[in-house]
Every structure is written in C-alpha cells, then in structure tokens.
Amino acid sequence: MRLYSILLLTLALLSAASSTALADTPATAYSLTAVNNEDNSKRSLRAIETTEDGADDGDEEDEEEIIFGLSKLLEELHLAKMRRSVGKEIKAADKIKAAESAVAKKLAIQKETETRLINGWMAETKNPNEVYKALELEKLGRKAKESINYPIYLRYEEKYRLTMRARMNRIKGTVYA
Numbered sequence: 001m002r003l004y005s006i007l008l009l010t011l012a013l014l015s016a017a018s019s020t021a022l023a024d025t026p027a028t029a030y031s032l033t034a035v036n037n038e039d040n041s042k043r044s045l046r047a048i049e050t051t052e053d054g055a056d057d058g059d060e061e062d063e064e065e066i067i068f069g070l071s072k073l074l075e076e077l078h079l080a081k082m083r084r085s086v087g088k089e090i091k092a093a094d095k096i097k098a099a100e101s102a103v104a105k106k107l108a109i110q111k112e113t114e115t116r117l118i119n120g121w122m123a124e125t126k127n128p129n130e131v132y133k134a135l136e137l138e139k140l141g142r143k144a145k146e147s148i149n150y151p152i153y154l155r156y157e158e159k160y161r162l163t164m165r166a167r168m169n170r171i172k173g174t175v176y177a
Contacts, residue, residue, distance in 0.1 A: 118159060128153070128156065137153060
C-alpha cells in the first residue's frame with residue numbers, strides 16, 4: 001500500500017470515531033449561551049433566565065423591592081434632615097430665651113440700682129437740681145431728655161415733689177412721708 005492510501009484510511013477512521021463521540025454528547029453541553037444548561041449555570045457568573053415564556057415577573061418584583069427600599073431610604077433621610085433642623089431650631093430658641101432672660105436680669109438689676117439711688121437721695125433730701133447735676137444732665141443741654149439718666153431724674157423729681165407736698169400738708173403715715 002502506498003503512503004497516500006494509508007494516510008487517507010487513517011483520516012477516515014479518525015473522523016468516523018470523532019463523529020460518533022460527538023453524537024453521544026448533547027449539543028447544548030458545548031454551548032456557552034445555552035439557557036437550560038444546568039452544569040454551566042452552576043459555574044456561570046451571569047444570571048441565567050430560567051423562565052420558559054420569557055415573562056419578567058421576577059424582575060418586576062425585584063424592581064418593586066428596590067424602589068420600595070429606595071423610597072424608604074429617602075423617607076428616613078428626609079426625617080433625619082427634619083430632626084436635625086428641629087434640633088437647630090430648639091438650640092436657637094434656647095439661645096434666644098437665655099439672651100432674653102439675661103436682658104431681663106440686667107434690667108432688674110438696673111432698676112434696683114436706680115431705686116437705691118433714688119432712696120439714697122431722698123434720705124439726704126437732695127434738691128432735684130442737685131440730682132440733675134449729679135446725673136450730668138446739665139452738661140448735655142437740650143439733649144438731656146435723650147439721655148438714659150433722664151428717666152431716673154424724672155422718677156426722683158416726682159417722688160421728691162410728692163414727699164415734699166405730703167410734708168407740707170403734714171400727712172403722716174403715707175408712703176411718701
């Protein structure tokens with residue numbers, strides 16, 4: 001036999017043997033894109049759709065779960081922002097209350113000091129003109145009425161006049177006598 005015929009015979013035998021091996025294994029075993037391949041689905045990194053009719057019911061449920069989760073997350077974020085803003089408003093309100101109480105306390109101390117001054121001047125029976133000079137209102141001239149000391153002078157002058165009127169009328173036991 002010649003070399004050509006031996007090679008041709010070997011090639012025919014090999015091709016016949018390989019085609020019988022291919023006939024024994026299913027065609028889907030070699031397919032990388034097959035949907036129903038259980039062996040490959042275990043090793044695949046991609047999700048394989050298992051529905052036969054192609055319906056996307058599972059996808060819609062997944063999307064609804066995702067949307068529900070996002071809406072819940074957005075709601076929690078909104079509530080957190082509201083809590084933070086309410087906290088800031090409460091702190092601001094507390095600061096305002098503290099400032100108002102400090103101002104009220106300062107005014108009370110100032111009023112008490114003014115009352116002590118007026119009572120001290122009354123005990124000395126100072127003339128309103130002397131008090132006017134002591135409060136340095138004389139230096140201000142016409143702007144004396146705009147001074148913060150002018151209301152003190154007016155209170156003293158009123159108390160002084162009522163006390164002197166009560167003394168002149170010889171009324172005893174009054175608040176002013």
